[in-house]
Amino acid sequence: MTAAASAGLGAAFRGVAALRAAKPLHPYGVLLRATVRRTAGGRWGAPWLDEAGEDRGAVRVSRSAGLPHPLPDVLGLALRVPGPDGPADLLLASCLAAGVPGRFVFAPRLDVAARCSSVMTYRTATGREVVLGVAPPAGGRRVPMDLATLPERLAADPLLLDLVVATPAGPWQPYGTLEVAGAAADEPDPALAYEPVRHPLPGLRMAGPLARVRSDAYTQARRGRGADEADLDREVPVRP
Template sequence: MGEEAKPLKTVRAAGLVVLGTAGVAVGFGFAVVGALRRNRPIHSVGTVVPGRLIIDAPGTTGSALFDSVGETPLIGRLSGSASWSVELPDIMGLAVRIPGGGHHGGEVDLLFASTGTGRLTRYILQLRTSSGTGPLTTMFPLTGVEGNIVFRLDPEPRNDYRLSYSRNSRPWQSLGRVSLEPSGEPTQRSNDPAGSDDLTLRFRPVANPPSGLTVPAWVRAVRAPAYKAAHLAWHA
């Protein structure tokens, strides 16, 4: 048994090395784009608003944050990936920070992007004109005791988003909603003196998962080097 496991471990280790190398390459690409734009390489213009996470249909995700009835304050940042200076289709994003819902009482960072919702399309990015014209998912899964978890937001009236989750690519199950305060003009910019940019508001989905859930090794191998390289280059 032990001898049979060695080749498998070797293959997994090699796979993580390949993914890590890809992550570094993506981070380098982000750094080049950031240097050319003289700001964040992606999601450079955003609107930051307070909101609430409201759980009214507790699930079985493995995280206490989503598995019990309750209401928690949060911070949301709405943005487009390319942040075009004119109105064009973009990959829409909603980053969410939830204080106190992470490991050891830390903060939780979740990144939602415009994708499909099918068993395969939930992992494929889609172009939209706004975050209110279609579903958003976390795309990259989190790991719980019973498998992988992907979260989903569906826009509703009055800046609300219906929150659901799927385990192991099964049908979506409702959890509650994310309610954001009304937003107007972009309030956070990286390259415009007319808007402030909070340097402390940097979402870290790899470092800040919800309590009870972990980031899979392959996701860390891709995301962590990419974010680190882009972060260092942007600050430099």
């Protein structure tokens, strides 16, 4: 069943990517500077969640369907930071609500300062299953999802989001912050290919058979748009 689903979804992603000559989902975005500050004290069983640290990288902000502003669209946040064995990726999308089942349902938004979820779950080294996400802090400001003006606006006033983690049905708990600032590179949207299965965060692995389906779909999407496989392992071209 998993093999059939993988083949079917992969073929669909490859076809859409070929027609668009771009990513089948989140085709256009902007790459922004990202600073992750993680606090110590967690007992999840993964260094990314339990150990204090600061990681500087980039986050690609995108619209899932590529609809123009000011129409609502599913917000995508693709974070890439340096990892111990190469780049580490985290893909998040705006979700319906904080609780269950809302955290597992994509939802269109008008605002970049939105609650987002990994939707798919991760497993830690100790076997715990978790969902990752970001949430706007209480009293935070609105940031319209206008990709054309976003780099300039966040260069002047960076956006701060809370990094949060939960068991699939449990309450969200903060483990750090994500600061999103201005443009990360000279190109607004440089060629980077994200792959959270191949590029896991420290101590975390995507859980369940759908991880393979997702990975295969991304591979076919890259082939469909003629992407260079080197884009997959490219380090984040962050401005000093």
